[in-house]
Amino acid sequence: MHILIIGAAGMVGRKLAARLAKDGNLDGRAIDAMTLVDVVTPEAPADFTGKTVLETADLSSAGEAERLVAGRPDVIFHLAAIVSGEAELDFDKGYRINLDGTRYLFDAIRIAHGQDGYKPRVVFTSSIAVFGAPLPYPIPDEFHTTPLTSYGTQKAICELLLSDYSRRGFFDGIGIRLPTICIRPGKPNKAASGFFSNILREPLVGQEAVLPVSEDIRHWHASPRSAVGFLIHGATIGVEKVGPRRNLSMPGLSATVGEQIAALRRVAGEKAVSLIRREPDEMIMRMCAGWAPGFEAKRAIELGFTAEKSFDEIIKVHIEDELGGRL
Amino acid sequence: MHILIIGAAGMVGRKLAARLAKDGNLDGRAIDAMTLVDVVTPEAPADFTGKTVLETADLSSAGEAERLVAGRPDVIFHLAAIVSGEAELDFDKGYRINLDGTRYLFDAIRIAHGQDGYKPRVVFTSSIAVFGAPLPYPIPDEFHTTPLTSYGTQKAICELLLSDYSRRGFFDGIGIRLPTICIRPGKPNKAASGFFSNILREPLVGQEAVLPVSEDIRHWHASPRSAVGFLIHGATIGVEKVGPRRNLSMPGLSATVGEQIAALRRVAGEKAVSLIRREPDEMIMRMCAGWAPGFEAKRAIELGFTAEKSFDEIIKVHIEDELGGRL
Numbered sequence: 123m124h125i126l127i128i129g130a131a132g133m134v135g136r137k138l139a140a141r142l143a144k145d146g147n148l149d150g151r152a153i154d155a156m157t158l159v160d161v162v163t164p165e166a167p168a169d170f171t172g173k174t175v176l177e178t179a180d181l182s183s184a185g186e187a188e189r190l191v192a193g194r195p196d197v198i199f200h201l202a203a204i205v206s207g208e209a210e211l212d213f214d215k216g217y218r219i220n221l222d223g224t225r226y227l228f229d230a231i232r233i234a235h236g237q238d239g240y241k242p243r244v245v246f247t248s249s250i251a252v253f254g255a256p257l258p259y260p261i262p263d264e265f266h267t268t269p270l271t272s273y274g275t276q277k278a279i280c281e282l283l284l285s286d287y288s289r290r291g292f293f294d295g296i297g298i299r300l301p302t303i304c305i306r307p308g309k310p311n312k313a314a315s316g317f318f319s320n321i322l323r324e325p326l327v328g329q330e331a332v333l334p335v336s337e338d339i340r341h342w343h344a345s346p347r348s349a350v351g352f353l354i355h356g357a358t359i360g361v362e363k364v365g366p367r368r369n370l371s372m373p374g375l376s377a378t379v380g381e382q383i384a385a386l387r388r389v390a391g392e393k394a395v396s397l398i399r400r401e402p403d404e405m406i407m408r409m410c411a412g413w414a415p416g417f418e419a420k421r422a423i424e425l426g427f428t429a430e431k432s433f434d435e436i437i438k439v440h441i442e443d444e445l446g447g448r449l
Numbered sequence: 450m451h452i453l454i455i456g457a458a459g460m461v462g463r464k465l466a467a468r469l470a471k472d473g474n475l476d477g478r479a480i481d482a483m484t485l486v487d488v489v490t491p492e493a494p495a496d497f498t499g500k501t502v503l504e505t506a507d508l509s510s511a512g513e514a515e516r517l518v519a520g521r522p523d524v525i526f527h528l529a530a531i532v533s534g535e536a537e538l539d540f541d542k543g544y545r546i547n548l549d550g551t552r553y554l555f556d557a558i559r560i561a562h563g564q565d566g567y568k569p570r571v572v573f574t575s576s577i578a579v580f581g582a583p584l585p586y587p588i589p590d591e592f593h594t595t596p597l598t599s600y601g602t603q604k605a606i607c608e609l610l611l612s613d614y615s616r617r618g619f620f621d622g623i624g625i626r627l628p629t630i631c632i633r634p635g636k637p638n639k640a641a642s643g644f645f646s647n648i649l650r651e652p653l654v655g656q657e658a659v660l661p662v663s664e665d666i667r668h669w670h671a672s673p674r675s676a677v678g679f680l681i682h683g684a685t686i687g688v689e690k691v692g693p694r695r696n697l698s699m700p701g702l703s704a705t706v707g708e709q710i711a712a713l714r715r716v717a718g719e720k721a722v723s724l725i726r727r728e729p730d731e732m733i734m735r736m737c738a739g740w741a742p743g744f745e746a747k748r749a750i751e752l753g754f755t756a757e758k759s760f761d762e763i764i765k766v767h768i769e770d771e772l773g774g775r776l
Contacts, residue, residue, distance in 0.1 A: 213559075213617070232540075254693065266593045268612065268694045275613040279606050285595065286602040290540070366581065367595050 123148060124155040126190060128181060128227070129201030131160035133306065134247070136167075137350050138199060143170035148197065149358035159190060160202065181223035187230035194234070197243045197357050198293075200227060206251060206273035207313060213272060220276035228283055232292040244284065244295045245356040248369060250342060252278040252299065255412035259340070263371060263421050270412060281369040288361070288368050296356040297369030301417075301429070304343040305440040314409050318343065321379070322386055322437060325394040326449060334403035337380035340415040344374040345439040348429040355427055363425060373429040375436065376416025385433035389441075390449055450475060451482045453517060455508060455554070456528030458487035460633065461574070463494075464677050465526060470497035475524065476685035486517060487529065508550035514557035521561070524570045524684050525620075527554060533578060534640060536600035547603035555610055559619040571611065571622045572683040575696055577669060579605040579626065582739035586667070590698060590748050597739060608696040615688070615695050623683040624696030628744075628756070631670040632767040641736050645670065648706070649713055649764060652721040653776060661730035664707035667742040671701040672766040675756040682754050690752060700756040702763065703743025712760035716768075717776055 125142060129135045139158055144167075147153055155173040158164040159181075166174045179186045181202055202223065203209075209216030224246070234240040251274035252267040267278040284295040306319040310331070317334055318341060324331035344352075352372050364370075377385075387395045419427075430436045441447060452469060456462045466485055471494075474480055482500040485491040486508075493501045506513045508529055529550065530536075536543030551573070561567040578601035579594040594605045611622040633646040637658070644661055645668060651658035671679075679699050691697075704712075714722045746754075757763045768774060 264593050266591050275609050282602050282605050
């Protein structure tokens, strides 16, 4: 089979390609080819025995979606997006990349479907940003999507398109509402939500990290490994089990910052915890107050999606996958 | 003030223009001009003392939205859409008119806002078709929108755009989710939901009507007069009271077909009821099963939107507004 990953140079895209290369198959079907696409050239995953094609493309440019669909990939993972902060700062770019780009892809598949009955699986990464405050805890599966960012709006619109195009039979779409990914590997970044990862990742390697909020802030997390697991499960699950409501809030772990820190203490000791410097930031505290505290995720759990059960486990996944298994 | 009605030749558009012409003001501000636009030339309302401009335009054609916004109307009622059945039959046309046309309008306002701070009130007619089965009864305000038609998908997407563009400050948008309009004036039409009106309207003037479903089917209704009232209240309500969730399920009357018939009996007697011919239609019965049985509409009621409290009242409104006040 042939797999297309759009947004393959991002953190989740790279990990997804690596996992697929390592597995060599998807649900028992051998992966013959992977096409990896992003606005910057993605890296080829190591040890893949099939054919790898690396491409630089912007889905929102004329003709690019048609070109990507021309190879008739069996499974399309659509992960490409500009992030929340950028979509808020640049209105036009956000709608162009996150909405129009996705619609061009869906329409290119629709037109191909009309030509030869092509009907791929399309796994789309949505976000908990489709929900906007005030939010209950836990958020039930049937809660309405009233985003408070343009990014969340664009994701919610793409979810609606995905369901309608799937209902029409143009493709088999699954929308995956990812929790906040924790522990996000790499350097500390300036995203307002970055501290959720920073306060664990940096102390684990002996570096200081800044905590800008109080310890009672509750949020919704899953590891990068779980995120990749969601996407792969979304690519293989029987769509008849899912029915017409194709967008699923993924399972995850609801935890307060205090619970994150307690897990860090258990896994890495008091010395690690002492590297967290408290620098309250009013703006980040206000933003946090509107973020999703946690989800029921009943449907996704019933459909077999799984995530970590404790923050100790999330930290251990990071140690295994990013730190070679030891502190 | 200057009012623009897009979709002014439709049933609700005509009644809205007539009501505004009769009132001569909106929330106490004199109406100096009305621009009435549709794909067919709208009729000028009688007895309007201000200036009336009638235009034929398709909002989804290049430049039309900019042209309509150029006059800087204070209030824009956007009612234009192709109906559910047509949007389902013609995929491209549905997305072009119902989604792209609306987005062109919103973007034309956004660009005008950037030029000179223009910030009109935009009242958009959405629909209970944004909800898809299975549905609880009553449907709470916080229930998710999972449409099962392309029409419902297009309306749900426009709702998201309306909220985001309002949050950004480009305009003050209010989305009005209309109940099924009953009694719809005019001739019986082929819409699957037409019978809800047919079984009352036709017997009231001594004509036979066909009932294709069982009497226990429950649905959600408001009169054309209430629909116009919703739009006018949406144009005048303080947006700071509404907050960021700009799309509101309107109040209405939840009634079974049996309750509709009982009201007909009370208002027009057994002779009228005897004109209803039962011709069960399996396809319409299956479609009905997925339609909204009724809403809580708590927020809209708190915000001052009002509708009929009984089907007797809905029938009496029809007799007053369409039959000159007598049977």
